[in-house]
Amino acid sequence: MTRRFIYIVAALALLVGIILPSVAFADTPTPGPTTGASTGTFTTANSTPQVTNLELYSDLACTTPATHMDPQVTYYVKFTVTDLNSLNDIALITVKLFYDAAGTDLIDESTITAGAAKTAAILTWTKSGDAWAIDPTGGGTSWYLDTASCLHPTGGALGNNTGDWKFAFKPGKVATESLGSADWDIHARATDSLAATGGMYKYDKGMNWYGEVAVSTPSVTWLSIAPGTDFGGTDSQKTDISVKYIANGNYNEKVKSTATWVGANNTANLDDVTGDCTNPLDFALKAYHNATIGSSVLVDTTGVVIHDTVTPPTQTLESGNTEGANTLWLKLNNSFPNDTYTGTLTYIVDNRV
DSSP: OHHHHHHHHHHHHHHHHHHHHHHHTOOOOOOOOOOOOOOOOOOOOOOOOEEEEEEEESSTTSOSBOSEEOTTSOEEEEEEEEOTTOGGGEEEEEEEEEEESSOOSOOOGGGOOSOBTTTEEEEEEETTTTEEEEESOSTTOOOEEOGGGOBOOOGGGGGSSEEEEEEEEEOOTTSOOOOTTOEEEEEEEEEETTSOEEEEEEEEEEEOOOEEEEEOOOOOOOOSOOTTOOTTSTTTEEEEEEEEEEESSOEEEEEEEOSEEEOSSOEEEEOOSSOOOOSTTEEEEEEESSSOGGGOEEOOSSOEEOSOSSSOOOOOOTTOEEEEEEEEEEEEOSOOOSOOOBOOEEEEEEEOO
16 A cells, blocks of 8 residues: 555656646747837038118117217117027127218128228127127227127027127217218128128218317417507417317318407407407407418407318318417507406317308
């Protein structure tokens, strides 16, 4: 009986050994990859900047367009720049203001390569260094860029596609007056980091007349001049009165006097009607821009022209036109109490139209 039990157990063990391996190594597919990867790449095209809404304004808020400019007064050029690569891509902004003598709007702004006191100014903003500049500049010109009032997009706004630039400037003293069909034109240009560029013109802005005068001779003095002195005498003449004129167009040189010259005890009266000095305490003056008495004119209280009309003065340089030989002649009535009489002589520059 014992032997039979052992036999059965052994048989069962063998049977299990045969069956179990057949279950563990059944024909089941091994799983493979269920996803795959590939690299995708695209390159965006460079977008050419565009300039729109270009205008000249007379106020800081840029709400009042200006039709004319006055030298030495602040004006504002404002415009919109669009770049689909974002405003961070803008590397250079250039604004040119230039004189169009013919008024035909045919001047190609690319021919304006440098500023000139009389005819052009170039304003720039450079992204590198966030630098504002103007040409012409320095001591030889009075064109001026007010960088504190200039604006451009900053910070997060540079990530936008559109933004405004504003330049604040003063035209120079001799920026040419626009007469007749002549005018001033404006061009604004935006250039990106790949040198793609776009621009816009604004035409037909005027430049008003400007004049300035400076007298270098602080006083004109006649010492111990005798009553009854007439024009033309040696004692009558005072010359080499130096006057500098600056003007951006044709101009007149003038002089005037106060109606009375006051002494400690007496008052002298200017005879600007006839110059005959027929009344006691009458005096008269003649003037010219040099010592040619034959061309001189009688000085009045409002201003008389003292430069001839054969070769009248025209637009000056920034350095001005200095007339160093201005001359005055004095005439006195025969009856003049001894006194020292003082009045004011005013040299004038004004528009000659």
